[in-house]
Each structure stands twice: as structure tokens, then as C-alpha cells.
Amino acid sequence: MRAARVHGEGNTRVLRVDTVALPRVTPNTVLVRVHAASVNPVDWKLQDEGDLKPLAIPGGDFAGEVVAVGAGVTRYRCGDRVAGTVDQMETGGSYAEYLVAPLDAMVKKPARYSMQEASAYPTVAIAAWRFLIAGADVQRGERVLVHGASGGVGSMVVQIATARGATVIGTASARNHDFVRALGAAQMIDYTTTRFEDVARNMDVVVDAVGGETLTRSVAVVRRGGRLVSSAGSVPAETCRAAGILCPSRAPWDVPRGLAYVAPLIEAGQLQVHIDSVYTLDQIMAAQQHSRSGRTRGKVVVDMRASETAGALEPLQAYLDGHATGQEAHFRRAFASDAMLVGIKDGQYRQWPASEYIRVSSSGRAPADEAQRRRRIESLTINGQVATGVIALDYPDMIARDHMTLLKRDGEWRIVVKGYDASTPVAR
Ligand SMILES: NC(=O)c1ccc[n+]([C@@H]2O[C@H](COP(=O)([O-])OP(=O)(O)OC[C@H]3O[C@@H](n4cnc5c(N)ncnc54)[C@H](OP(=O)(O)O)[C@@H]3O)[C@@H](O)[C@H]2O)c1
Known part of the structure; x- marks a missing residue:
């Protein structure tokens, strides 16, 4: 099969598409023919930090079709369409034509989503569940500030908070305001021209998907007893205590629970996943470069089948x-x-x-x-x-x-x- 693999070290680190052996199914795993994978910042962060060693196949999110099942597997059969996210540190990743996935790394593909959409939602939906629901436990009628509202995580958070009956204020540059409003945000702040502290005060919940000083400055806009959660950093517990706010610890990464939480929303048509751009496997470096720019609206997807050529019967x-x-x-x-x-x-x-x-x-x-x-x-x-x-x-x-x-x-x-x-x- 063809797969993108890490080559080189340090500054010379690149991804190259190689022909490699098909991964082997083991008991309680399935072999998935990947139709599409999506890029998340964690993919290139693990590469840059050297956590993915040379010849590792990066990528977590995928959607595809089960083509073989290991011993003990009764939940899935050949031909089932699935979506999920593998731990790229543990197994081969999703930037490949095939991958082996443990059963708790995936669910049946939501019928409403195309393969590309199904590959785009797992990590960001799980993150939204982890921070907004399991962490902040947002309630109907609460006011929620979402930083990075137009990105992968933010766009999920905005929709889920809206579906919960919360009122959302989002931050993004002006070109993304109509997009985030269409997802349910009541108000938008252009972070390039306006300090969010001047508009959003006394928030019940802040969900940050930007990190850095955006996160640090957010402490001041949470009401006493309100909650601050971040997918992109953390605030020292002492700072939270001193400000009288709650900074809930991160809920464990749980693929089945996260995806089960969003399943009814997807079925009801209340959770859209926006695909910013689609690349082929051969364009994997460009796909990651797009994600690295920090300007993605929704998600960047890699379509594994796009480079296939017509065959003969x-x-x-x-x-x-x-x-x-x-x-x-x-x-x-x-x-x-x-x-x-x-x-x-x-x-x-x-x-x-x-x-x-x-x-x-x-x-x-x-x-x-x-x-x-x-x-x-x-x-x-x-x-x-x-x-x-x-x-x-x-x-x-x-x-x-x-x-x-x-x-x-x-x-x-x-x-x-x-x-x-x-x-x-x-x-x-
Ligand atoms: N721990 C977890 O479970 C978990 C899971 C997923 C992601 N993450 C982390 O969460 C972060 C966000 O991930 P993502 O996939 O959502 O990233 P992303 O899709 O690449 O985010 C890009 C978006 O961020 C917006 N943005 C950039 N700078 C901003 C700023 N200063 N203020 C407001 N918006 C800004 C951009 O809007 P403009 O173009 O308008 O600027 C763009 O739409 C990353 O650090 C990622 O590693 C953690």
C-alpha cells in the first residue's frame, strides 16, 4: 500500500509517500481501507517534537471501509463503513491507504456524512465533547466565549454549545464571521482589531482553542465560579483559584464516548463539518502546510482515492x-x-x-x-x-x-x- 512516512530528523524532517507492506490485523482489530483522512495540528506537532520517529506513518482521523477483521471481532464485518481516530504513537497512522484500528478507536460512519466529512470530525468532535461537555458541563442559557471559533475544534464547540441552548460569542478574523454565525454564534469579535475583553465580560464559560496569551487573558473575562477550558494550553491552578474561577482538569481522551455524544446531533442535522480543502496523499506536505498556517476554516482533508486511476474489469x-x-x-x-x-x-x-x-x-x-x-x-x-x-x-x-x-x-x-x-x- 502507499503511505506517507516521516523521513529525516530535525530541520530536514519531511513526509514522503512510500510503498510499504499492508499492516497486519491482530485480535480485536480491523483492517480499514482508508477513503479519507484529515489533518489535525497534533499530527505535525508530534512530528516536529520528534515523538513520531523516522518511518512512522502519521495521522489519526480516518473514514473508510472494513476489509478484514481480526479474531474475536463481532462488532464489525467486512464492508462496514467506519470513522474514527487511531493513536498514531501506538499504531500506524491514517495517512495511508490502509490502517489497522482497535475497536475502541472508531464507530460506524454517520450516514449523513460523506467519507470526507466522516474523516474530518472525529478528533475535533471528541475535543469539543471533552472540553465543553465533560469539562465545562455547559448549561442551557449560559453565555459561552469560543476562541478560534472558525477552526476545527471551535466550529464544533460553537454548534454543540448552541444545540445545548447556550449563547455563543466567537472570536475569529472578519473573513470568518459569517461562517461562524451560520453555525449558531450570536456575536463575533474580530481579534485582529478588537480586544475580546472589551466585548465579552462575565462569561459563564470560555472555551479556548488558540492558547498562548489568548488563554492567559481569558481568565479575566470569566465570571466568579465560571469555567475556563482550553484545548491548546493550560492555566496554573493557582491563577484560577486566585481569580475565583474553575479550570476543570482535562477529561480522559475517550473516542467511543466523545463520538457517541455527538451522534444524535449529527443524525438530527445539527452538527456540520466544514471542509476547507481537499488534498491527495501525494500532496500531504501541502495539506499539513495548510494546517500549520493556522488559517484553516473547519478542516483539511486528504482523499486517499483521489489519485487512483481508472482500472479495467x-x-x-x-x-x-x-x-x-x-x-x-x-x-x-x-x-x-x-x-x-x-x-x-x-x-x-x-x-x-x-x-x-x-x-x-x-x-x-x-x-x-x-x-x-x-x-x-x-x-x-x-x-x-x-x-x-x-x-x-x-x-x-x-x-x-x-x-x-x-x-x-x-x-x-x-x-x-x-x-x-x-x-x-x-x-x-
Ligand atoms: N487536546 C485535545 O483533545 C485537542 C484536540 C484537538 C485539537 N487540539 C488543539 O486545539 C488547538 C486548535 O485546534 P484546531 O484543529 O481547531 O486548529 P485549527 O483548525 O488549525 O484552527 C485554525 C482557526 O483558528 C483561528 N485563529 C487563529 N488564531 C486565532 C486567534 N488569535 N484568535 C481567534 N481565532 C484564531 C483561525 O481563524 P482566522 O483565520 O480567522 O484567524 C482559524 O480558523 C490546537 O492547538 C490543537 O493542537 C487539542
Whole structure:
């Protein structure tokens, strides 16, 4: 697969797109074919600070399709559309065509969102939940000041606070005022011309997504007993005490809880995610540069499928015909000798070289001729170099379903993921 990886150290650190091995699913994880990823400031901060080592794949947020499931996974099946955010310090990140995600790093993709939108919302929605809800516990009728209201986090906070019945004042430069007002803000302050302290006083809650002196100066605009939370910094506890305000400690990072909180809002059409710009994987440096500018309105997205080129149906069909006969020679032709297969077979998670698969399949049960004729392709999607097929298999004593993901490499289709779905006994 193709993935952006960290190369070099210090000032020479860059991201380059490399061809790397497909990541391996482990128990309680799934393999996701990434349709889109989004850029968050934390991605490039981890790179700059050296927390992501050379050859690490950065990126947290993703949306895509499950193409293989590990042992013990019952919550997801091949073909499920999912969105979430992985811990890029722990596993390979989302700036890649495929990633392995633990189950608690994602949810089913919200139906209302496109793949690009679904890739754009996880981190910023979780942040909004963490700071505005779990931290500040904002209430109906309260007055909330949101710094950085037009950014990824701020735009979520404005909408969620509005949906909670709070009155929002936002800060952003003038070009973003109409945008934030449309999200629900009652009033906007242009921080480039006006000191927010001159407009917003005695606030019940301040949510800061800017940090630095914006955060420090915010202490003075919170009413006594009010709350100050920040996704971009912290205020010393002593300063908060002296000012008579509350600075709640950060709620734990919790993907399922954060995304569960916003799910009903998304379903009700009350939480939009604005996509500022879309880049291809090859443009990953430009995508991050956009985020680094600090001028993003909403989110920057990387569309993994944008660079795929048109493919042809015929070679895949030929391969499937060969596969259906169960003949060893066909397998040998179909797979590259060094191909690695990943998937579930007979209810067991398996990962094995194609050479072994050839042996296992050839010596396994050979379906009768009549059963072979009932083998049919239920659905087949070809997007450029990637094909996803669902094949219904009607054996004499069971029905089974094969999910396959194939990649076209060097002019040949090669299987990369094979998910052998549960078999169902057939009453005859
Ligand atoms: N801990 C967590 O859970 C967590 C999660 C997500 C993000 N974060 C952090 O939260 C911060 C914000 O993230 P983000 O994704 O929202 O960033 P972002 O999308 O890059 O923020 C860009 C926005 O900030 C606005 N802005 C810049 N300077 C401003 C200022 N002085 N006053 C008011 N608005 C200003 C810009 O508006 P103009 O163009 O109009 O200036 C722009 O729309 C980052 O530090 C990020 O690392 C933390």
C-alpha cells in the first residue's frame, strides 16, 4: 500500500509517500481501507517534537471501509463503513491507504456524512465533547466565549454549545464571521482589531482553542465560579483559584464516548463539518502546510482515492474464474509468489503466504461441478487499482461468502485481503 512516512530528523524532517507492506490485523482489530483522512495540528506537532520517529506513518482521523477483521471481532464485518481516530504513537497512522484500528478507536460512519466529512470530525468532535461537555458541563442559557471559533475544534464547540441552548460569542478574523454565525454564534469579535475583553465580560464559560496569551487573558473575562477550558494550553491552578474561577482538569481522551455524544446531533442535522480543502496523499506536505498556517476554516482533508486511476474489469474477472475452479495452477497464476493473504477462514483469523494458501486450498474440499456453477459475484466495485468483490458460494452443505480486496500491481491483480465470512448450514 502507499503511505506517507516521516523521513529525516530535525530541520530536514519531511513526509514522503512510500510503498510499504499492508499492516497486519491482530485480535480485536480491523483492517480499514482508508477513503479519507484529515489533518489535525497534533499530527505535525508530534512530528516536529520528534515523538513520531523516522518511518512512522502519521495521522489519526480516518473514514473508510472494513476489509478484514481480526479474531474475536463481532462488532464489525467486512464492508462496514467506519470513522474514527487511531493513536498514531501506538499504531500506524491514517495517512495511508490502509490502517489497522482497535475497536475502541472508531464507530460506524454517520450516514449523513460523506467519507470526507466522516474523516474530518472525529478528533475535533471528541475535543469539543471533552472540553465543553465533560469539562465545562455547559448549561442551557449560559453565555459561552469560543476562541478560534472558525477552526476545527471551535466550529464544533460553537454548534454543540448552541444545540445545548447556550449563547455563543466567537472570536475569529472578519473573513470568518459569517461562517461562524451560520453555525449558531450570536456575536463575533474580530481579534485582529478588537480586544475580546472589551466585548465579552462575565462569561459563564470560555472555551479556548488558540492558547498562548489568548488563554492567559481569558481568565479575566470569566465570571466568579465560571469555567475556563482550553484545548491548546493550560492555566496554573493557582491563577484560577486566585481569580475565583474553575479550570476543570482535562477529561480522559475517550473516542467511543466523545463520538457517541455527538451522534444524535449529527443524525438530527445539527452538527456540520466544514471542509476547507481537499488534498491527495501525494500532496500531504501541502495539506499539513495548510494546517500549520493556522488559517484553516473547519478542516483539511486528504482523499486517499483521489489519485487512483481508472482500472479495467476484465483481468479481475479472469482471476475470479480461475479461482472458482479451485485448481492449483490457477492459484499459482493468480498470486504473486511473495503475496501475503490476510483474513478469516473457517471462523479463524489467519495470515499466511500465498504459497501456503495454494497448498491449503488445493488440498481442501473441492466443490462439485454443479455447486461451482452457483458461485456468483454479488457485488464488485472497481476503483482504479483497487477492487472489492463479494462472492456468494453455494456449496452442497453450506452457503458462504467471500470478501476480497485486490490490488492491481504491475498490470496484474493480486489479492491482498480475503475475508471468508461465516458459513450457514443449508437445509436440503
Ligand atoms: N487536546 C485535545 O483533545 C485537542 C484536540 C484537538 C485539537 N487540539 C488543539 O486545539 C488547538 C486548535 O485546534 P484546531 O484543529 O481547531 O486548529 P485549527 O483548525 O488549525 O484552527 C485554525 C482557526 O483558528 C483561528 N485563529 C487563529 N488564531 C486565532 C486567534 N488569535 N484568535 C481567534 N481565532 C484564531 C483561525 O481563524 P482566522 O483565520 O480567522 O484567524 C482559524 O480558523 C490546537 O492547538 C490543537 O493542537 C487539542
